Amino acid sequence: MPDRASPYHVPPARARRILDQRTAMLAARRGTAPEQALLPTLICRLDEEFCGVPLPGVARVVPDAPCAALPGAPAALLGLVGLRGQSFLLLDLALALGRARPVRPGGHLVVLRHAAARLVLRVDRAEGVRALQPLPPASGSLSGAISGHALLPAGPASSSLVGLIDMDRLLQPFLPVAHTAGA
Numbered sequence: 001m002p003d004r005a006s007p008y009h010v011p012p013a014r015a016r017r018i019l020d021q022r023t024a025m026l027a028a029r030r031g032t033a034p035e036q037a038l039l040p041t042l043i044c045r046l047d048e049e050f051c052g053v054p055l056p057g058v059a060r061v062v063p064d065a066p067c068a069a070l071p072g073a074p075a076a077l078l079g080l081v082g083l084r085g086q087s088f089l090l091l092d093l094a095l096a097l098g099r100a101r102p103v104r105p106g107g108h109l110v111v112l113r114h115a116a117a118r119l120v121l122r123v124d125r126a127e128g129v130r131a132l133q134p135l136p137p138a139s140g141s142l143s144g145a146i147s148g149h150a151l152l153p154a155g156p157a158s159s160s161l162v163g164l165i166d167m168d169r170l171l172q173p174f175l176p177v178a179h180t181a182g183a
């Protein structure tokens with residue numbers, strides 16, 4: 001039998017009221033659509049566009065560095081870049097997304113966390129980290145590495161559209177065949 005002098009004791013009538021109120025609140029929420037979770041995202045600029053790289057896949061951002069070209073590589077694979085004594089494959093994010101114009105040298109490199117390969121993305125500018133709310137999917141299906149969109153509040157009267165990148169789809173063409181067989 002609970003001790004009625006205990007600060008944790010709730011009289012049965014009050015407990016019943018609390019449970020009834022909680023049940024009514026949960027029942028009222030049933031008709032509302034569940035909100036999507038906010039996605040921690042590194043916002044990157046490609047010319048006048050914004051792209052969002054999922055933050056869990058980012059190791060760090062560093063200034064652009066010179067690279068050694070790889071003969072015969074796809075256009076988006078710019079070459080090898082050395083960072084902290086290690087070599088990384090350097091991808092131009094704009095070309096990897098199918099844009100006609102490559103990223104201008106002198107921006108930022110986004111070092112990725114990827115188990116299959118050491119990869120770096122060249123972007124015009126890494127703007128910062130934001131928690132973004134994905135927009136509901138449009139009626140047409142998205143293709144390529146852009147998996148959705150979100151709004152980036154730019155000011156009191158305007159917002160910018162951010163293309164959310166699916167890193168697996170973006171990197172798949174550049175990974176060794178053994179790592180893409182299961183994808």
